[in-house]
Each structure stands twice: as C-alpha cells, then as structure tokens.
Amino acid sequence: MRITKKQIAVITVLNIVIAGLIAALIFWRTPRLAEGGGTTPDDDGDNGTVVTAPPHEKLRDPQKGKVKEIAFETRLMGSGDESVVFTFSAGGVTYIFGNAVVPDYDFDSSGGYMCRISSSGEILGFTYFDGKLSSAGVVEGGFCAAAVVNVGTDDEKSYLYAVGDDGTADRLSSVEGTVVDVMTVDSKKMAVIAAIGEGTLKLTEFTRAGDGWALGSSTRISNVLKLQYFDCYISRDGYVISARAFSNPRYDAIVFYTLRAGGDAVPHYYGGNDESMVRPYAVLPYDNGYIAVCDKSGEAAIVTVDYGFTSFRRDMLGFQFSGAQLLELNGKYYACFVDDNGGITYELDSLLNRKTVSAISGSRLGAVVNMDNPLFVCTTASAVTIKDGADISVSLDIKDCVINRIIKTGYKEMLIVLTAKGGGALSTPTGGADVYAVSVKV
Numbered sequence: 001m002r003i004t005k006k007q008i009a010v011i012t013v014l015n016i017v018i019a020g021l022i023a024a025l026i027f028w029r030t031p032r033l034a035e036g037g038g039t040t041p042d043d044d045g046d047n048g049t050v051v052t053a054p055p056h057e058k059l060r061d062p063q064k065g066k067v068k069e070i071a072f073e074t075r076l077m078g079s080g081d082e083s084v085v086f087t088f089s090a091g092g093v094t095y096i097f098g099n100a101v102v103p104d105y106d107f108d109s110s111g112g113y114m115c116r117i118s119s120s121g122e123i124l125g126f127t128y129f130d131g132k133l134s135s136a137g138v139v140e141g142g143f144c145a146a147a148v149v150n151v152g153t154d155d156e157k158s159y160l161y162a163v164g165d166d167g168t169a170d171r172l173s174s175v176e177g178t179v180v181d182v183m184t185v186d187s188k189k190m191a192v193i194a195a196i197g198e199g200t201l202k203l204t205e206f207t208r209a210g211d212g213w214a215l216g217s218s219t220r221i222s223n224v225l226k227l228q229y230f231d232c233y234i235s236r237d238g239y240v241i242s243a244r245a246f247s248n249p250r251y252d253a254i255v256f257y258t259l260r261a262g263g264d265a266v267p268h269y270y271g272g273n274d275e276s277m278v279r280p281y282a283v284l285p286y287d288n289g290y291i292a293v294c295d296k297s298g299e300a301a302i303v304t305v306d307y308g309f310t311s312f313r314r315d316m317l318g319f320q321f322s323g324a325q326l327l328e329l330n331g332k333y334y335a336c337f338v339d340d341n342g343g344i345t346y347e348l349d350s351l352l353n354r355k356t357v358s359a360i361s362g363s364r365l366g367a368v369v370n371m372d373n374p375l376f377v378c379t380t381a382s383a384v385t386i387k388d389g390a391d392i393s394v395s396l397d398i399k400d401c402v403i404n405r406i407i408k409t410g411y412k413e414m415l416i417v418l419t420a421k422g423g424g425a426l427s428t429p430t431g432g433a434d435v436y437a438v439s440v441k442v
Contacts, residue, residue, distance in 0.1 A: 058106050062121030067425045069394045069441055071413070072121040075427055076435040077105045084435055085112075086136040087405035087417045088143070092119040093165070094407065096417060097136040097145060098435060105430055112147045116167055117437055119409065127167045131159065137182030139190045140208055145169070146179030146192070158194065160206075162213065172213055177202060180229045189216070191232065191239065191261070198226045203239060205261045217262030225251065230283045235307075238263070242283040242290065245269065252277040254292055256309055268309035278303065278314075282326035286333060287350045293324040293335045300324070300337045304352060315354070319344070329368045336365040345376075359387050366403040369414060371442060377406060377416075382423065384416075386442055393442045397424035400433065412442050 062072040076082060080101025088095045094117045100107035106126070107113060112133030116124040131147035143163040150156045158179050160172040177196035185191050188208040196202055200223070205216035221227070221241070228244040238260035245255040245267075253271025271278030279295040280303070289306040296303075300317040321337040321344075328334070333348040334357070342362035346354050363378035363385065376387045379401050386394040400421040407415045419433045420426060426436055 056105060059123050059125065063427060065425075065438065066427065067396065069396060070425060071439040071441060073427060073439075074117055074121040074123060074437040075429075076107075076115055076123075076437075077430040078102055078107050078434070079104050079431040080110075081419075081432040082107075082435045083419055083433075084402075084404040084417060085133050087407075088138055089405075089407045089415070090165070093117065093124065094119075094415060094417070094437060095143065095165070096404075096435065096437065097133055097143075099133050102431070112145065114143075114145065114163060114167065114169075115435075121437065121439065125167045127163065127169050129159075129161055129169065130171075134158065135179045135182050136163075137184070137190075139182065139184050140187050141211075144172075144182045144190060144192070146175065146182060148178055160192065160213075170212075172206075173215065175204070181232055183232060183234075185234060193229065193232055193241070195227070195229055196220075199223045201227055201229060201241065201243065201257075203232070203241070203259065203261060219259050219261055219263060219265055221257055221259070221265045223255075223267075227255075230280070233285055240290075241265070242280075242292075244280050245271075246279070250274065250277075252279045254278060254280040254283070254294070254303065256290065256305070258309075268305075270303065270305065270312045281324040284326050284328055284333065286352070291326065291333060291335075291348070291352070293326050293337065295321070295324075302335055302346075302348070302352075302354070317346075325365070327365070327368050329370055329374055332374075334365060334368055338364050359389055359391075363387075366401070367406050369406045369408060371408060371412060371414065375442060377403065379403065384418075384425075386440070388442070394440060396440075398426055399423040409439065414440050414442065416440055 062074040065071055065073050078100045082100050084098040086097040096115045099112055100110055103109045109128050111131050112129035114127040118124055129147040131149035133147050136145040142165050145161045145163050146158055148158050158175040161169045162172055163169045175194055177194035179192055179194045181193040183191050190206050192204045194202045201221040204218035206213040207216050225245040225247050230242040233240045241257040243255050246252040251273050253269045256268040257265040259265040280292045283292045292303045294301045294303050300319055300321050302315045305312045322339045324337045326335055331350050334345055336343050336345040343364045345357040345360055345365050347357050348354050360376045360378055366379040367377040369375050378385045382399055384396045384398045384401050398420050402419045405417045409415050417437050419435050421433050422428050
C-alpha cells in the first residue's frame with residue numbers, strides 16, 4: 001500500500017508526541033540531583049520528588065565543640081589548604097587574614113581574605129583581596145594588608161590595602177617587591193618592609209593624610225648575600241631590622257641594620273665563614289639589647305647583643321637541633337629548640353638567667369599565653385596539649401595543627417586560631433586543611 005505525503009506527516013507527528021510522553025515519564029521517574037550533589041526522596045520514600053538543597057550559608061553561627069573542652073568551633077572551609085597570615089582581636093571582634101586556594105564554600109575567590117568573627121563565634125563577613133596575601137598589620141584607622149598578584153611572573157606586583165574594622169578595603173598603592181611586614185610607627189605613620197629578590201630589603205614610610213595615606217621616605221638595603229627578614233623595631237634613632245645573611249654552604253650570620261627612612265642602612269654582623277658560621281632562627285628585643293636563638297657550628301646557642309651592637313655574647317647549650325623559635329610573655333623569654341623527638345625549652349628572665357621548663361620537655365612549644373600564670377601550648381602531629389606547670393590541663397586530638405594566635409577571652413577561656421587537617425576534637429575539613437577558631441576552656 002502506498003502511503004501518501006499527508007499520511008506520512010500524521011505518522012511523524014504521532015511519533016513525536018509518543019516520544020515526548022515517554023521522555024516525560026522517564027524524567028518524572030528518574031531521581032534528580034538536588035543542589036549540593038544529592039538526591040532527595042519524597043514523603044513515600046520514592047526518589048521522584050525534587051527538593052533543592054539550601055545554598056551554603058557563609059554568615060553562620062558557630063558549631064558546638066565536639067569535645068567538652070571546646071565551647072564552640074568556627075570553621076572557615078574550602079576545598080584547598082586554607083591558611084592564616086595574621087590575626088587580631090578588638091572590640092569583641094576577631095579579624096582573621098589569610099589565603100584560600102580554591103574559590104568555593106566560604107570563599108568567593110582564591111587568594112587573600114579577611115574574615116570577621118564575633119565574640120560568640122558568629123561569622124560576620126568576608127573581605128577579599130586581589131592576589132595572595134603576604135602580610136597584614138594594625139595601623140591608624142584599622143588595618144593595612146598587602147597582596148601579591150601574578151606571582152612568579154614578570155608582571156608580579158604587590159598592592160597595599162587600607163582595611164576598615166567594618167571589612168571595607170581600599171587599594172592604596174603598588175609596592176616594589178613582596179611585603180613581609182607592616183607596622184605602626186605612631187598615630188600618623190606606618191612603615192612597610194618589602195623583600196625584593198633574595199638580597200634586598202626596602203623600608204618605606206607612609207603618612208596619614210586625611211582618610212588616606214601618602215607615600216613618604218624609603219631606604220633600600222642591598223646585599224650580595226641572601227637576606228631572610230626577621231623583624232623591624234623602632235629605635236630612638238629610627239629603625240633596626242634583624243635578618244639572616246647567608247650564602248650556602250659557607251657563610252651564615254645574624255645582621256642588624258640601623259637606619260632612618262631615606263638614609264643609609266648600617267649593617268652589624270655576628271657570624272661569618274666556616275667555623276664562625278652562626279645561623280639565626282628568631283630574634284627578639286630585650287631590656288638590654290637583642291636576643292637570638294641560633295645554630296653555632298652545628299650546636300644550639302643563645303646569642304645576645306647590646307643596643308649599640310658593640311658586644312656580642314653566646315651561650316652554647318651542648319646539643320644539636322633542627323629548628324628553633326623564641327617567644328616572650330610578661331618580661332620572660334622562652335627559647336625552644338626542636339628536633340624529631342620533640343623539643344627543649346628554656347625560660348630566660350630579663351637578666352638572661354636560664355632554666356629548663358621541665359614540664360614541657362620533649363614537646364614542641366607552639367605558644368605561651370597568660371592565664372593568671374603562663375600556660376604552655378604544645379603541638380605534635382596528632383595533638384595540641386595545654387600545660388600548666390607540671391600538669392596537663394587540656395589535651396586535644398587535632399591533626400597537623402599550626403597555631404597562628406591565642407587570645408584570652410575570659411577566666412580560664414581562650415580563643416585559638418589555627419589551621420588543621422581535622423582530628424577527633426574538630427569537625428572534618430572540606431579540603432586538606434581548614435581554618436578553625438576554637439574557644440577552649442582550661
């Protein structure tokens with residue numbers, strides 16, 4: 001039988017209608033992904049009803065702590081390894097500056113961020129910076145943050161931002177090199193220190209001008225050696241910058257530069273070649289000068305120098321180590337030398353009389369905080385331990401913890417800002433490492 005064109009058209013339309021009905025039936029009976037990546041069943045237990053999951057809530061209340069020692073936990077989450085650069089607390093608000101690797105979950109972009117958290121742990125808001133945050137500090141009117149863009153390219157640049165305590169951020173200017181420190185000089189002035197390549201540091205002053213900042217004088221410090229910046233201090237005659245000056249494998253020294261912004265920098269070295277090599281790990285000012293924890297010819301040493309840099313003294317401790325840090329609390333100094341087996345910590349008074357802190361022998365000292373008397377916060381790969389004298393006050397199951405700041409918030413209460421990869425005391429991170437602000441009772 002021959003089919004006419006009219007009959008072909010009718011058959012075609014019927015086929016389209018039938019196909020549409022079949023597709024609709026399949027679509028109706030097939031489970032669909034809700035927002036957030038899961039299927040949502042209906043009231044009958046069937047997966048046919050589509051329910052859209054609520055969006056990720058960034059401004060949220062804290063979680064209750066997973067263990068009794070933690071009152072609450074605020075977690076800044078992302079699928080990468082988030083980090084903290086600087087933390088400050090004022091007026092009941094904690095300001096956390098750091099970097100996110102991936103723009104997801106809490107973070108709208110990769111690179112620098114500032115998060116504001118209330119005293120009760122509520123997330124109040126986020127601020128983002130164009131580039132990777134390299135430094136931040138407190139200045140008149142709020143904060144100053146520095147971010148690097150186009151890292152590792154010929155077009156790498158650093159920018160300064162003036163950041164208000166309400167989270168507003170205004171770009172100030174570009175800066176040569178990578179900013180390693182931002183510091184308040186006085187109510188009208190700040191200093192910015194940048195590293196340019198491996199052997200140059202540059203200090204630049206900025207002066208408060210109305211609601212903004214005006215560029216002031218600067219001094220450039222160049223050395224044929226590599227320079228590892230430690231700190232900058234305000235002195236009666238200007239500034240003192242401490243650094244490590246080295247050229248592997250034959251030269252290592254502490255160097256102090258004295259300078260005024262706009263003038264020449266004068267170096268003061270301790271260390272040198274071969275048997276005179278001194279590798280510094282940290283430097284702090286003390287009542288009569290400066291103190292450093294060092295490696296002297298493979299042995300742990302504490303080195304001091306007067307403010308005039310005329311007399312250096314070293315105390316050899318008689319053992320080898322792999323790293324060191326120096327902390328200060330209430331006029332006492334804590335020199336911690338660590339190795340694969342833990343660490344040895346010495347307490348030094350203002351006259352540099354030294355005694356071993358036996359309560360934390362074998363531990364890596366992460367921080368010292370004043371809670372009526374000093375509390376020692378120690379870290380291992382799997383735990384954070386808070387010790388008071390010879391007693392263990394708190395032991396927390398926290399994995400790969402890096403402590404950025406500890407803030408006393410009340411009687412026997414502290415807020416610890418840290419990064420970690422989870423552990424039984426914390427909620428599971430969304431990526432490699434999340435940022436946590438945890439209120440701990442001791």
